[in-house]
Amino acid sequence: MKQVMVRYKVRADRVDENAELVRAVYEELESVAPEGFQYATFRLDDGQTFVHLALGGTRDAPLPQLEAFRRFQERLSERVLEGPVVTEISQIGSYRLVDEGSAA
Numbered sequence: 001m002k003q004v005m006v007r008y009k010v011r012a013d014r015v016d017e018n019a020e021l022v023r024a025v026y027e028e029l030e031s032v033a034p035e036g037f038q039y040a041t042f043r044l045d046d047g048q049t050f051v052h053l054a055l056g057g058t059r060d061a062p063l064p065q066l067e068a069f070r071r072f073q074e075r076l077s078e079r080v081l082e083g084p085v086v087t088e089i090s091q092i093g094s095y096r097l098v099d100e101g102s103a104a
């Protein structure tokens with residue numbers, strides 16, 4: 001099972017736009033519901049840095065197949081100051097990684 005972390009910093013005037021594009025990806029994921037795929041996005045305390053975690057999935061990576069994800073990537077280079085940096089990660093453990101009720 002492939003696990004990936006992506007980190008990038010967005011221009012201050014593009015933070016809200018980036019967050020809306022990310023939310024659209026989650027809306028489409030909800031309708032598609034790829035089996036065994038876990039995905040979470042976090043904004044760091046500087047307000048401009050985003051971290052995405054993509055965990056598993058039983059088929060090919062579902063994100064590139066989503067129209068909302070393609071829109072998210074279309075002008076990413078215009079929105080970012082740093083990155084994106086993609087890193088494969090290996091889980092050692094987790095406990096309730098994401099609380100569904102606290103998503104912003």
